[in-house]
Amino acid sequence: MTQNxxxxxxxxxxxxxLAVGVLYATGTLGGTTALVLGVGAVAFLLTSFVxxxxxxxxxxxxTRHEQRS
Structure with missing residues (x-):
């Protein structure tokens, strides 16, 4: 896949x-909200890595800056 x-x-x-992870670790997030934001955070990390x-x-x-040759 081409990086974009x-x-x-x-x-x-x-x-x-990381902010979602910190909020979950400190107990600020819980229940369904934590689950939904956690899935989104995992997706963000995967897309950032790839x-x-x-x-x-x-x-x-x-959003990638194309380099000129």
């Missing part, structure tokens, strides 16, 4: 996922 996520996008997703967002693909979006 820029550095800032990947960093923001990672920070958001550098491709499947939601961007059908729309043709990309």
């Amino acid at each position: 996520m820029g550095s800032l996008d990947r960093i923001l997703r990672t920070v958001a996922a 550098g491709t967002c499947p939601v961007y693909l059908p729309m043709g979006l990309s």
